[in-house]
Amino acid sequence: METSQLNQSQEPRILDFSNDLILQSKKIPLLNPSEFETKVWAFVREFLEENPYIELKTSGSTGEPKTILAEKEKLKISAQRTLDFLDLNPKNQKSTHPDLFFALVLPIEYIAGKMMVIRALVAGAKLLVIEPKTQICFPIGCPKIALLALTPMQLSQSLEGFPEVSHVLLGGAKLNENLQEQIHTTFEKKRENNKNLPTFWETFGMTETFSHIALKQVFLKKNAFFEVFDSVEIFQDESGCLGLKDKALGLHLKTEDLVEVLSAKTFVWKGRKGNVINSAGVKIFPESIENILEAKLGFPFFVHGIPDDVMGQKVSLFLEVGENLSDLEKENIKTKTLQTLENLKDSLGKFQKPKAIFLLKTFERTLSGKIQRDKTVKEFLELM
Template sequence: MTDKPIQPWQRLHPEFKLNGLPIALEALEDVAYSLTKEGEAFEREYGEFLLDWLDQSEDIWVKTSGSTGAPKNWKVKKEHFLASARLTGEVFELFPGRRTLLGIPGSFIAGKMMFVRALVLGLDLLVVRPSKNPLKKTGGRFSFVAMTPYQLSHSLEDISRVETILVGGAPIAKSQVQQLDGHRGRVVASYGMTETLTHVALREVHPKFEPSFQALPGVHFTTDDRDCLCIQADYLGLESLQTEDLVELIDSEHFIWKGRLDRVINSGGIKLFPEQIEDKLDALIPYRYFIGSIEHNHLGRQVVLFIESEEVPVNLLEEIQNLADFEKAEKPKRIHWFSQFEELHSGKVDRLKTQNKTPDQVSELQIQ
């Protein structure tokens, strides 16, 4: 790259470190190439991204997660990556030299953005193999770590070493919030997607709990006639990004997320939000699960609990029947058991394919 002009996205912060070692622009391309050829699978993902990032093109292609439909390629200007990274740095006070941990796959936009933040802000980035507890085999303290709710639940014994944990990819359940009691650090839930280059809104979870998401500076929200969120973010070049997320809009900068429109269950004329039901079940079920529905002659759709497990606990049906904070219509009438769920390329559960798959076992619930 020495015979070509240096582009804005190729200007590394002088304090940037990778795995504790300073690295200059001239060497970064060699490192990226080496990762693609000799690295483990997760390292190859980051190597390929870095090679794309460091070329002369003003744009880069990323793939959406597929959680709201078929995955698609999304063309993004690198200047928007830079703007997003700088804004995150301001919001979370990520000053040069701050130590951060990257333990999520490079196929996720969140993983790509963690790398860009480190390059732009001069962070000391430690990259580890993605696992349910990315902190386990690390030492020392971290200023900033991005995690999924699943990782957070499995990292509780180590999170005392982290100042701020940014949680995304799925909603945080009430039971997870309760598990944070005594933790001295800060935990923040994020709202965003590939198209918004991760978060455009944040919600404090711990030590202070906020029920609503607050827009990042420069972001504004409206809703359409379905009460689905619409996003305006000039720094990302988004004049009006229409989502399928049902929300309670408080004002142009605050909303309460209710669930996905394409997952709403109309059972007997009552609209039910699977994500809200899942939140109530979280403390009860130790397996991977979700709420879906099947056709029903009288109700239209019948609520079904889908569980991934080799075992079928005999007492689970009784425990669900005895839950006090459920509305009658919310209680699942059936459980479909699977030894393995169908998955999207991102690792998230493919709810639609799983619901259309023949279960390994069915349990009927007699809930009055």
Template sequence: MAGKLILGGNEYEFSSVARLQKSGQYPEFQAIFDFILEWQSGQPFFELFTSGSTGKPKAITVSRNQMIASAKRTIRTLKLENGISALMCMNPSFIGGKMMLVRAMEFDWDLTMITPTNNPSLFLKKNSLFDFMALVPMQLENMLEDEQGKQILNQSAHIIVGGAPVSSRLREKLNTITAQVYNTYGMTETVSHIALMPLNEPNTSEEFKVLDGIELGTDARNCLRIKGDVTNNEWVQTNDVVALKDQHFLWLGRADFVINSGGIKIHLDQLEERISDILETEAVLLKIKDPSLGESYALVIKEEVKASNESIQITLKSALPKYHGPKVILKVENFLRTESGKVDRAGIKLQLGLE
């Protein structure tokens, strides 16, 4: 049984992609068609790019075998079958989108494709049924706020969400749907996810569980190291500080997203989530220099937050540990994001004129 591409309600065999590309019928999917044709030709290596959320995206070369190993591991872990239906609404330029295509081609899936959008449900029918879908947190949150989106999620069997942190506010909302949702841990260097964390009942957890066949370790900073067939059996060193125990780990934040403010070490990843929960809105923290403390941070929120900066400072002072409040509060209309959907901290700092 051969899988199919479903574009705008029309079904096409993967084998017909060359003709489809030449027709020029779907210009928005040309990059996807290019990758499918490269894969079908047996191309052994592929150039991928990191997300660029903390700096300029860098090119990484991965092998066909690494990508197949990653696809097989996801299939085994979630007990997915050949010939299932799946939704592709991620950017195909990055590893998450490319791996959806690899899984579909290698395991004969029927893959519905829509262009990347903040709310995929706007481009789907209410009765859409999917066995598997991969989303970024912003897409998942918008679908939960939409009646049609929520119905589509409830009709799905397996949902993975990655590419950016999942807030505790989003986790709470996930308990209103029955589909099992997993947070993914992985990166371009590991050819997509190597660990999963169930986010909603009945199997919710605060820790990631590593997938079978992946070896983990930590360096002197307690930053995670990863090795397996997806890394070509070479160690990949991350900047993610973790609490590792057997085949589980708790993600604590990035080692390069820590400030020493007047002698107090503050993990900004954890603080960012805490502030978002307190203010009940998305918050972005940016490291800044401080003439007296050495380092501090700026809190950036959207202009739609009507509370004054003074009242926000008062709220945070009463809720956060001493000396953990922001040096300055700034507001923007919308957060700049990378092509992969992550908050573009470097871009926001430049936009606001911060050093």
């Protein structure tokens, strides 16, 4: 996704899925459509075709990208239960809100973007189509949005000038404590001005589950756990990973997500199994370290284990610092980072504190902006 210097575009670009004539049209109903708008319309036409299946691509953030053949009916079921959970069922809404607006700000190539289009189709909503950039350009005169899905990175860059929204879905990366605090600070000010406030939900799901199967409210109230949909049953396997049965979608699978299951319907996410660092016999969750370091380093970063003859794996911190830095500037960054780690030693503890710091020009990322940890580290180690 590109970064924009502006936070407003000129006018709303809307696909009206409540209009049967538009749905029947082969031609995109937008004047001078952009490349992104053309791709979105192509997906709409593909989804409305009689072929009962559609291809989905995984992002590749945790391995090689793969293609999944999905039944369109199951994608509709997934869309409908999100609408039901959030009380956005068009039968309930249209009596009081005849214009139901959803917004698409995500790439159409992956499940998150596709599902926003499908939710709009199922709801018969009007879909605002907005270029998927890191800083979202909301249109001037933006109507109230009933449902918006975006990544934590997009939200962090787009809080200023954020439009009136009922529900915000956050996914694609973990929602860190710093951003949760930003959400609270930003929207509590609006509460004081008696403005309508959005409800923010962190999502849990993957391409294989046809979008999210669980939600965690992080604002207006803040929950510590995810709650799965009614048709989903969860369990913890012998390795501590989440397993699930989804009766509505006919799914039975085990994930690579390490969790603490609190009940048949609730769980706490701890991290990815493939990310766990085994250092001197101690299992360390890099996500917990990252949560402590968030917003304290001044650069994009992640924690990963690298091979070590003594410890097996060494807890290592990778910083994305960009191009054209002098040796002195790099040394200053390392010095400041070491001081930050020292200041946080009580929070980090003996085993979680990174033992090595590496400065990289750039991280490998997917099209949707997810850091490809393994690929980044592998390429770095090959150059060492």
